Amino acid sequence: MSPDYILNMLKPMLEGAQMTVLLFLIAIAASIPLGFLLTLAIRSRIRAVAWLSHGYIYIMRGTPLLLQLLFICFGLPLIPGVGEYLVLDRFVAACLGFTLNYAAYFAEIFRGGLLAIDKGQYEASQVLGLSRWHTTTKVILPQMFRVALPAVSNESITLVKDTALLYAVAVPELLHYAQTVVNRDFTIVPFFIAGLIYLIMTLLLTLFFKWLEHRFKFE
Known part of the structure; x- marks a missing residue:
């Protein structure tokens, strides 16, 4: 197997990796804030909002991501009356599916982070005369993110x-x-190269x- 062949094989795979990275960046940038909003909605004093948020998280975590992607890509256009307006570009549909799915998981992670914070933190903030806003932004959220970071x-x-589900x-x-x-060259080498690229991406993410x-540990 010549170096030229490997380079020719590697070029389109790296182009595919760019699509993988782009989807990851869009999904992570959208799902983390959405997940945090869902966490707040779960804790809402408005019972309907809390129940709807719980229901959403249950559905998104209880059904396969692949099923959700297929529904968004191929199911939405089949809805009578409005389906023609719900036809999305495949990549856009995939970004939407990943964002909606992972937001539910991040919501549970953030909820666990909030539950891990001792109630004494709230009481101490009240004693110090901190407003609810300052208590949340300066005391609670930094601790929540520190606790939730390994799970995130x-x-x-x-x-x-x-992203391989694309x-x-x-x-x-x-x-x-x-x-x-x-399929073209009847060789399994591309699978090993793809695995290596995934390992490099996950290694960089792990180091980050x-x-x-x-x-956060030393702040």
């Missing part, structure tokens, strides 16, 4: 690997190009979150 890191790494909705990403070369954990 783990979920983010899972998101990188789940293959199922015909979005050309890393695994798509690897499978194309395998380790740096964040170290920084």
